[in-house]
Amino acid sequence: MSINGDWYLILAAALFAIGAVGLLVRRNVLVMFMCIELMLNAANLTFVTFSRMLGDIGGQAVVFFVLVVAAAEVVIGLGIVVTIFRRRVSTTADDLHVLKG
Template sequence: MNPANYLILAALLFTIGTAGVLVRRNAIVVFMSIELMLNASNLTLVTFSRLHGTLDGQVMAFFVMVVAAAEVVIGLAIILSIFRTRRSASVDDVNLLKY
């Protein structure tokens, strides 16, 4: 097997994550799709690290993981505080700025 096949798999996962962000209305599932995209990019970084024979890609993937954790924590707190005021976790109901 070509070791670069992981790149194609990562591209597919990233595409599925993008489609999930576009299609889903539940804010939490949108967040999960973003996690999927971050994971796909991490898989790409790890694969390139292996192909290049250096560990810099793995270190970058590590940083991406830390940023993803911080982002999830803040994002879920925002979703919760919106849910407290609007009683809904749907992205369609957050439309106060629309009018």
């Protein structure tokens, strides 16, 4: 029997916060992607924790789908990064502000 679910939730919240801060402060698009993965993992951890606490397999099923969607997202996201790099030779998010109003 594992320890109380609250600890897991606190850990997930902390992981999410770190990921969010990273997303906001880092400028490298690749690192920003990794921070998104951190946030997704925090959410996954929460789902699994609730799944255990409530004795419901549904939480794990959702994590399964999140994994698939995250994989697709990374594939497309990195494809876009490569495409942009071909044209602008940069992976810095701040270089891409041609849509300034």
